[in-house]
Amino acid sequence: MKSTLTLLLFLSLCASVIKAQTPSKVETGKATYYGKKFNNRKTASGTIYKRDIFVCAHRTYPFGTKLLIKNLKNDKEVVVEVIDRGPFKKGRVVDISYIAAKELDMIHHGVTTVEVSEYIVPDTLGLLEASIQLKTDTIVEPLAN
Secondary structure, eight states: OHHHHHHHHHHHHHHHHHHHTSOSOEEEEEEEEOOGGGTTOBOTTSOBOOTTSOEEEOSSSOTTOEEEEEETTTOOEEEEEEEEOOOOSTTEEEEEOHHHHHHTTOTTTSEEEEEEEEOOOOOHHHHHHHHHHHHHHTOOOOOOO
């Protein structure tokens, strides 16, 4: 009985952690990638853009925010960090680095349709701590004869 209760409590905890990680806002639009001429240039955040680092430009997300970018043509995904502002062309939602564009398999197209959402790092440490706590709370002492 206690093990069933422990399992239900653990599953409930897992569900609440997963629910807390669900992105609240998803944008759909066009993505482009930085051209070669932008390599080694300073961005709006002051960071130097490097084409082999997973970064992006977004109009509203704060610098340092991790975004999940999903190519809707092939379902490939990458996580990038916001270091710049833009794009400023209508219909475009994000400019991504060359390496991110390569991972999304969009180099030959130049522009592709994507979904953009905030990437929330899973709280695996908190989940592990909760699991350990549940296990120690449910240890049953053997009955004395």
